[in-house]
Amino acid sequence: MNPTKIGYVGTGADGRPVLPQHVRTWSPGGFGCSNGCDGCYARKLTKRFGPAVCPDCRAFEVHLHPERLGAPARAKTPYIVLVNFFADTFDLMRPEDDVRRTIEAAKAAPQHTYVWLSKRQGIMAGHLEIHQPPDNWYCGLTVRCEDDLHRPDGRNPFFEIPGNLWISYEPAIARVAWEFILGGVDDQPCGIIIGHDNRKGAPGTETLDHIADCVQACKAAGIRWFVKQIYLDGVFLRASKPEEYAQFPTYLSMYARLPWSAPIGE
Numbered sequence: 254m255n256p257t258k259i260g261y262v263g264t265g266a267d268g269r270p271v272l273p274q275h276v277r278t279w280s281p282g283g284f285g286c287s288n289g290c291d292g293c294y295a296r297k298l299t300k301r302f303g304p305a306v307c308p309d310c311r312a313f314e315v316h317l318h319p320e321r322l323g324a325p326a327r328a329k330t331p332y333i334v335l336v337n338f339f340a341d342t343f344d345l346m347r348p349e350d351d352v353r354r355t356i357e358a359a360k361a362a363p364q365h366t367y368v369w370l371s372k373r374q375g376i377m378a379g380h381l382e383i384h385q386p387p388d389n390w391y392c393g394l395t396v397r398c399e400d401d402l403h404r405p406d407g408r409n410p411f412f413e414i415p416g417n418l419w420i421s422y423e424p425a426i427a428r429v430a431w432e433f434i435l436g437g438v439d440d441q442p443c444g445i446i447i448g449h450d451n452r453k454g455a456p457g458t459e460t461l462d463h464i465a466d467c468v469q470a471c472k473a474a475g476i477r478w479f480v481k482q483i484y485l486d487g488v489f490l491r492a493s494k495p496e497e498y499a500q501f502p503t504y505l506s507m508y509a510r511l512p513w514s515a516p517i518g519e
Contacts, residue, residue: 254277254278254279254324254325254328254332254334255277255278255280256273256274256276256277256278257273257276257277257278257335257338258493259276259278259335259338260481260482260491260492260493261276261333261335261368261446261481261511262275262276262492262493263479263492263493263498263509263510263511264479264509264510264511265510265511265513265514265515266443266444266477266510266511266512266513266514267514267515268510269514269515270515271333271511271513271514271515272515273493275332275333275515275516276332276333276335277328277332277333277334277335278334278335278338278339279321279324279325279334279335279336279337280318280321280337280338280339280340281317281318281319281321281322281324281337281354281355281358282315282316282317282318282337282339282340282341282342282344282347282351282355283307283309283310283316283317283318283339283340284296284298284299284302284307284310284311284313284339284340285309285310285312285313285314285315285316285339285340286313286315286339286340286341286344287315287341287344287345287346288341288344288345288372288373290372292424292450292452292455294451295313295338295339295340296313298339299311299312299313315340315344315346315347317347317348317351317354317355319354322354322355322358323358325358325359325361325362325365326358326361326362328362328364328365329364331364331365331366331516331517332365332366332516333365333366333368333513333515333516334359334365334366334367334368335368335370336355336359336367336368336369336370337355337369337370338370341370341371341372341373342355342369342371342377343371343373343376343377343380344371344373344376345373345376349380352380353380353384356380356384357384359390360384360387363387363389364516365389365516366389366390366391366513366514366516367389367390367391368390368391368393368419368513369390369391369392369393370393370394370395370421371393371394371395372394372395372401374394374409374410374411375410377392377394377410377411377414378410378411378413378414379410381414381415381416382413382414382415385415385416386414386415386416386417387416388416388417390416390417391417391418391419391443391512391513392414392416392417392418392419393418393419393420393421394411394418394419394420394421395421395423396420396421396422396429397422397423397424397425397426397427398426398427398428398429399427399428399429399430402429402434417443417512417513418441418442418443419442419443419444419445419446419512419513420442420444420445420446421445421446422445422446422447422448422464422467423446423447423448423449423450423481423482424448424449424450424451424455424456424457425447425448425449425450425457425463425464425467426450426455426456426457427456427457427463428462428463428466429463429466429467431445431466431467431470431471432466432469432470432473434470435470435471435473435474435476436473436474441474441476442476442512443476443477443512444476444477444478444479444510444511444512444513445467445471445476445477445478445479445512446478446479446481446511446512447464447467447468447478447479447480447481448480448481448482448483449464449482449483449484449489451482451489453484453487453489458484459484461483461485461502461505464480464483464505465504465505468480468504468505472508477509477510477511477512478509478510479492479509479510479511479512480492480501480505480506480509481493483501483505485500485501485502488500492506492509
């Protein structure tokens, strides 16, 4: 498992700080995804890879690194573990056995807090219905706009997943009617992490309105939120940089909490 620059640092759910040293990435799926998202940051990173790097990672193909499955069990210090943030554990092209092995490897190292994130809510819901997620797992769905949350059949399988649910509204490219979603489901998400695309001029970065709307809906529903990064008057600001976070509008930063807490007994 590796340290990460992914900016999930700030005030945790219990009020204690979540610091960079608390967070690790675990990537048994390496680099590779079939979702084809515009501006994918993980695919962009592969452009720097040399010939010594795994050829499947260089090609951004869905695959598994079985040699990495035991990494969480070898780490005795408890961490917040971001699972396959350069891939998608529940990718449409990922073999079911690879998903099962990844889930079982996480369950074999219960000292960590696991953060999962996927765009494939139906596949994720199917697996986690079988492999019941423990209390220290946080299962997340990427939502960029209204269409990412709703399926053509009108169902939201994501909200059927047991345990701690969270939403990554990043990159927030368009308004989502959160006021009609939050408070209207049996299993509320425990938090939403919000952020603009980090590419200047990318869709959604021209306004804070849809981000402010999400924060307001979270406040009204009593759900934790954390604004991770924004463009403000054309300037990119990150919550992980204190000097930049100080420039956030206070209505975005005041009372903000991550969905999870720092590990105990680090």
